[in-house]
Amino acid sequence: MNRNILLALAMAATATAGAQTVVWQMPPADYADIQPYATGLYTVTQNGHVGIIRADGTQLVPPAYDDIAPYHDGKALLTRRQGAQNAIGGYLTADGRYVAFQATYYTISGIDFYSCGMLPATDAQGRKGYLDENGSPALGFNGTFSQVTPFSEGFASVFSGNGDSKKYALIDRHGNRAVFRLGLGEVNSGTNVFRGKAIIWDTNGKFYSFDTTTGRCTPTNKPYNTSFDYLYCFAGVSNRKREIPYTQPTPPTPDGASPTKGANGLYGYLAPDGRQVVPPQFTDATPFTDNVAIVAVGNRRGLLRWVAGTTQFAATPDKREYTYDSGESVTCRMNISIPELWNAKGVRLTAHDAATGQDLGGQLNGDTYTFTLQPQSPSKEVSLTATAEGLTLWQGKAQLAFHRINVVLHVTIAVPRTIANKAGQVPVTVTISNSGTDDGTTQVHITGSSALIEKHETVKVPAGGSVQLHTAFAVRNDMSGQFVNVATSRGATASRKGLNLESYY
Numbered sequence: 323m324n325r326n327i328l329l330a331l332a333m334a335a336t337a338t339a340g341a342q343t344v345v346w347q348m349p350p351a352d353y354a355d356i357q358p359y360a361t362g363l364y365t366v367t368q369n370g371h372v373g374i375i376r377a378d379g380t381q382l383v384p385p386a387y388d389d390i391a392p393y394h395d396g397k398a399l400l401t402r403r404q405g406a407q408n409a410i411g412g413y414l415t416a417d418g419r420y421v422a423f424q425a426t427y428y429t430i431s432g433i434d435f436y437s438c439g440m441l442p443a444t445d446a447q448g449r450k451g452y453l454d455e456n457g458s459p460a461l462g463f464n465g466t467f468s469q470v471t472p473f474s475e476g477f478a479s480v481f482s483g484n485g486d487s488k489k490y491a492l493i494d495r496h497g498n499r500a501v502f503r504l505g506l507g508e509v510n511s512g513t514n515v516f517r518g519k520a521i522i523w524d525t526n527g528k529f530y531s532f533d534t535t536t537g538r539c540t541p542t543n544k545p546y547n548t549s550f551d552y553l554y555c556f557a558g559v560s561n562r563k564r565e566i567p568y569t570q571p572t573p574p575t576p577d578g579a580s581p582t583k584g585a586n587g588l589y590g591y592l593a594p595d596g597r598q599v600v601p602p603q604f605t606d607a608t609p610f611t612d613n614v615a616i617v618a619v620g621n622r623r624g625l626l627r628w629v630a631g632t633t634q635f636a637a638t639p640d641k642r643e644y645t646y647d648s649g650e651s652v653t654c655r656m657n658i659s660i661p662e663l664w665n666a667k668g669v670r671l672t673a674h675d676a677a678t679g680q681d682l683g684g685q686l687n688g689d690t691y692t693f694t695l696q697p698q699s700p701s702k703e704v705s706l707t708a709t710a711e712g713l714t715l716w717q718g719k720a721q722l723a724f725h726r727i728n729v730v731l732h733v734t735i736a737v738p739r740t741i742a743n744k745a746g747q748v749p750v751t752v753t754i755s756n757s758g759t760d761d762g763t764t765q766v767h768i769t770g771s772s773a774l775i776e777k778h779e780t781v782k783v784p785a786g787g788s789v790q791l792h793t794a795f796a797v798r799n800d801m802s803g804q805f806v807n808v809a810t811s812r813g814a815t816a817s818r819k820g821l822n823l824e825s826y827y
């Protein structure tokens with residue numbers, strides 16, 4: 323590959339993942355399922371029972387229920403099955419509050435919802451009555467009522483007795499009974515209140531409209547449709563149906579990153595522009611809604627929070643090109659950028675050879691990642707992975723460029739005379755020449771017999787050039803068998819042996 327291209331690659335080797343990151347909103351927990359319920363709320367399933375958690379992962383409703391009803395009157399009943407009955411555990415409000423009942427009561431089929439702040443229910447003895455918004459008994463539960471209906475506009479139709487002795491009454495929230503003045507007949511039965519009026523009829527089959535404001539009964543025609551709606555009013559009067567108009571919670575709208583399956587069969591996340599922001603690692607994943615996503619790790623499920631930030635994961639080589647000698651290892655350093663949110667969370671970084679998968683065994687210290695390798699080619703692609711708290715936060719690649727130094731050293735030793743000069747020395751000149759195409763730095767060690775003045779020096783030898791080092795033998799008397807050795811850190815050596823030196827005198 324062209325060297326200029328390699329340099330360009332190295333300069334562009336910052337591997338990034340976009341200016342976003344994720345953190346655990348709730349680490350994976352032993353929930354068999356998590357589903358969006360409403361804005362900021364999620365249903366969780368554990369051991370076959372359902373509960374509610376908030377978007378921050380804290381528990382709002384313990385997973386102890388079999389059903390969470392839709393909303394009516396701003397309340398969603400939480401029930402659990404007990405034989406053929408549904409015990410009421412409490413309710414969830416539309417604004418996300420949980421009201422737990424302190425005593426056990428049971429729903430009545432067909433009217434298992436609050437209206438006007440009152441809930442028809444039965445106690446453990448089967449006695450009927452009404453619970454207030456605290457789940458406390460407000461009316462009945464003393465055997466008075468044989469049948470109850472939902473409250474409508476502050477009133478409810480109730481019955482006592484059964485069969486021919488069954489009696490109708492219209493009560494308010496305090497249990498006060500309406501008084502009907504019909505003239506000749508007696509009240510036989512009646513409906514709940516719609517637009518301030520209840521329809522009643524007497525034992526003679528005549529129909530009346532009872533005005534709850536004035537207390538007057540006015541004769542009226544029998545409605546064409548006398549089937550009852552869900553609030554126990556005539557459907558022909560109210561134009562309402564029997565079906566209860568529950569309000570389903572509105573789940574949040576997906577936003578942000580979307581899950582995508584990777585080559586490993588696991589799910590990660592892509593930003594809207596297609597960049598990977600979370601590497602594939604989850605067995606299941608939902609889109610982000612209100613910056614929170616549900617993910618599965620094996621049989622456990624947790625919540626991820628999407629965090630926008632000004633910094634991003636990135637790795638940049640500290641050099642455009644690493645130089646090395648043939649057979650030597652190179653210490654590579656990556657400048658690492660970590661989003662602020664993860665700075666103090668013990669992020670672990672690993673590097674692998676992208677081609678072979680070999681772990682390069684690096685170490686992250688502060689914002690620098692260091693590893694050592696022995697180049698085999700002018701370039702190497704390195705795969706980087708950042709992990710913390712059980713999350714693979716980022717995966718990227720960086721291209722490293724290498725240049726093997728062409729330094730070919732030769733050493734010569736010159737001892738031009740064997741007779742010492744007036745200073746009592748026989749000069750020694752060492753020449754280090756470089757026939758290679760690159761400048762080279764080397765350590766030079768000049769050692770020898772006892773008379774030699776040793777010298778150790780680091781020199782830079784220019785390409786096609788040479789440098790000289792000077793030392794000497796200190797000669798006091800005639801000396802035989804003297805020698806000098808020269809060794810360089812790049813492997814070039816030379817020696818002169820069997821030198822017979824004469825003193826100056």
